[in-house]
Amino acid sequence: MFPSLRSGDFVIATRLYISISVNDIILVRHPEYGYIIKRVTQLCLEKGAWLVGDGQRSVSSEQMGWISLDLIDAKVIFSIKRKA
Template sequence: MLNIIKVTGLSMSPVVSCGDFVIVRRTTRPKLGSIVVAIHPKYGQIIKRVVSLNDKEEFQLSGTNTNSISTQEMGWFPREACIGKVVLTIKKST
């Protein structure tokens, strides 16, 4: 199943920018290096890159923008928090 999500915020800029749309394929098994959309209990829906996986099927995320919420602040995500993997980015028109 695919979802279309409009990006808000700058945490993945310049790779994915505020106002872009992403096509997300549903998965609960994120892969290292993939850009995913996940749900965080404090920050809500976020889009970040998977930077770490562990043997408990948890993952950590990081943004590309230096002002992004840090990996340490977000902590580990259970795999069920993953909405899906970004498979296509549609850049906003300028």
């Protein structure tokens, strides 16, 4: 998620969210990639969420495909930058 999040940053996330919206940053349990943090760019009730990473080296949306809403583990509500 660089540049929004860097390696070593801390995130505070909640599993008690009411809804997911476009531009939310979420934690997903992906069956192939494990736990990943991505940004929501599209939502579709039938397909789920379309996600992107903010960094160029991120796993692409095309590689992940649509993510079932059941795989969303938490919604990031705050981040703490690591000290340089």
